[in-house]
Amino acid sequence: MTDIEQRLITAARNGEWLMCDEPDTVVRAGLIRELLLGRHGELDPRGVRLGGARIDGHLNLVRVKAAAGLTFSDCVFGEPIEARSASLPHLAFHGGRGAGIMADGLQVDGSLFLRRGTRFSGDEARGTIRLLGAQVAGDLDLEGAHITNTAGPAFNAAGITVGGQVLLRDGIRITGSGDDGALNLVGAHLASNFDMTKTEIGNATGPALLMANAAVGGFLSLADGNRLSGHGSNGTLCLSSAHISGHAELTDTKITNAAGSALFAHGVEVGGNLLLRKGLSITGHGENGALELFNATIGNVLETDGAEITNTAGPAFSANRARIGGALALLGTTRLSSREKGPALSLTGAHVADRFGGADTVELKVPEPNSLLDLRNMVVGVAVRLPSAVCPDLGRGTTCGHKALVRLDNFTYGHLATGWDWERWLHVIRCHTPAYHASAYQRLAAVERAAGHDGTVRRILMAQQTDLRRRSPQSLGGPMTRWFHRMWGALAGYGYRARRTAAALLLVLVAAGAIGWWAGQVPTRPGHLAAERVATGAPCSTVELVGLGLDRGLPLAMTGMRARCDLDTASRKGQAFTAAIWLVQLAVWGLATLALAGYTNLVRKPG
Known part of the structure; x- marks a missing residue:
């Protein structure tokens, strides 16, 4: 056993360091194993x-x-x-x-x-x-x-x-x-x-x-x-x-x-x-x-x-x-x-x-x-x-x-x-x-509805329908359906602006009365007008002409004027006014339906 190995055994028993001063000092690996196994006596707990x-x-x-x-x-x-x-x-x-x-x-x-x-x-x-x-x-x-x-x-x-x-x-x-x-x-x-x-x-x-x-x-x-x-x-x-x-x-x-x-x-x-x-x-x-x-x-x-x-x-x-x-x-x-x-x-x-x-x-x-x-x-x-x-x-x-x-x-x-109000969102x-998706609008509307902002909810849902038509028109159907969707938005706010529909209905009725009055001013042949008295062919009064237009445009609320004053459908001009009244009547029916549906929520869809 070399001197360095003996010194290592002594140091291990006493719990001391053995620091080798020479750079090539060699210690056998087997000696370290023997020390740990206790073959050279009991070691200090501080070890080798x-x-x-x-x-x-x-x-x-x-x-x-x-x-x-x-x-x-x-x-x-x-x-x-x-x-x-x-x-x-x-x-x-x-x-x-x-x-x-x-x-x-x-x-x-x-x-x-x-x-x-x-x-x-x-x-x-x-x-x-x-x-x-x-x-x-x-x-x-x-x-x-x-x-x-x-x-x-x-x-x-x-x-x-x-x-x-x-x-x-x-x-x-x-x-x-x-x-x-x-x-x-x-x-x-x-x-x-x-x-x-x-x-x-x-x-x-x-x-x-x-x-x-x-x-x-x-x-x-x-x-x-x-x-x-x-x-x-x-x-x-x-x-x-x-x-x-x-x-x-x-x-x-x-x-x-x-x-x-x-x-x-x-x-x-x-x-x-x-x-x-x-x-x-x-x-x-x-x-x-x-x-x-x-x-x-x-x-x-x-x-x-x-x-x-x-x-x-x-x-x-x-x-x-x-x-x-x-x-x-x-x-x-x-x-x-x-x-x-x-x-x-x-x-x-x-x-x-x-x-x-x-x-x-x-x-x-x-x-x-x-x-x-x-x-x-x-x-x-x-x-x-x-x-x-x-x-x-x-x-x-x-x-x-x-x-x-x-x-x-x-x-x-x-x-x-805070800092992200509904308009910014x-x-x-x-x-x-990247594309239209209904859920984004519906969630924002639900948040505003929970806060009690019903007017804001309507604005959000109208914006949804507009975006639907703009970015996903194919989901609405053909050209006629898309046209109707656009008109529905303009006239009824997609069912969220029923008062707008009522105002449009009133304007159409005014137009019906105006057409009736206008027909009473247009001559068809000597001594006759597009709208005249039924029995005598004499000119109708202003009230009778307006009532005629309302009778024609709003058939569910007759004024009784057509019994005394009506359009001359035998003349071409009378036929033209009759066709115009039919279009007004169609508009009245459509607007009345939209107004009713708007008030009863029948036409509101998430899209």
Whole structure:
């Protein structure tokens, strides 16, 4: 036994560090195993603590049940460490280099540290550091570690259980390869927080950080200079079906993927808030979104405040069928951009229990004619306020120079937020939706009806019928039906302006009287007029002529004048006046029918 080995045995018994001064100091790997097995006497609980040594040979800790922990500082391992199913009070690496750690099923009663520039690199398909199903009672701390793998995951800890926090801080670099991710925490059970700052994780052929089906008992935080780059359909950061008990916050983090979504979080559950804050940059290239939250469940608020989300091939932000227990807020200088196929934000089928709103500073960009927002079948429990990017000039008319579009088919909401009155919302429906859809008008009318604004409701429903004729004329039928629809709108307000119909009816009756009087002024032959006394052919009085016109135009309310004064139907001019009276009579019948139907609601249809 060499002098250095004897000194290590003595230091381990006394709980002291053995710091090797010579750079090529060699310690046999087998001696470390023997110490942990108690073959050189009882060790101090602080365990084996070795620094600056080169470990010679294969450090085999498979199934070792040690009463003392193991700590290395700036040591070099020529071969991978094996610690499958081992049990240690603690395990720590502070600096140093190695070819990998194979530790499936490892149990650590305290914390597991890989810190201060520890470097492990390998080409093992199952991982450079492999902790499948491991159990760590304390923290898992990778502060400052550099881990790489050219053939698989750099850090593969699928199914790991961590009783404390997972800490990735201060200059960590993790580079892996393949579909299993660079850092794999699939199915992990983390009792406390997941905290990542100043970390770089890269994978040119798969996800960077894979946390599908993981459970985080505290908060999840990515902040302060993180950089994640990945490739492929599983996303760069994959949180699919993960469960986060507390808040999830992403700030000052860059996530990129040139061949898929950057943040893939189908079915994720967040018990608290999901906060996408200033400095967050998400860039993807996929038809489903750069940020995918399909079927996600957010316990409280989903908020973007200064985040920038870009997709070069589809929606920027997709949260279709998501369930949000609080509000969905787009705040600050949030930028959502779709460079090829929109929309910028897709929320089809989503349910927001509280408010949905966007600040005036929010930027939404899509190529024409894509929609900025897709809100089809979405439900907002309280109020809604669209970002002003939809119509920056706050339009209220029937035309608009802005081309931005919003999908509002079957979009349901409680009421409109301050700054979005019904006229502005009606403008959006008429000018900023890609096609006519009755549900948008009907919902707005229902909101105003609930507020007791019956006059406003009638104006909304008349605007609906006008838009129906303008953008979906084929649904009305042929040319005659469309003509009648137009006349119905002009004369009866589509059944919502019955007084207008009554006024038109009065005017027609006046016209009937005027025609009767006019006929009494037009000669047909010497001594005869188009309207004259029946018995003598003498001219009729003014009252008789007006009564004649009313008798002809309103047959249900006879004045009796036709018995004394009538049209001369034997003459051509008398026949012309007779035809004119018939047209008046037809108009009277039609207007009377519309007036009756308007008062009884018989002709009001949603369209």
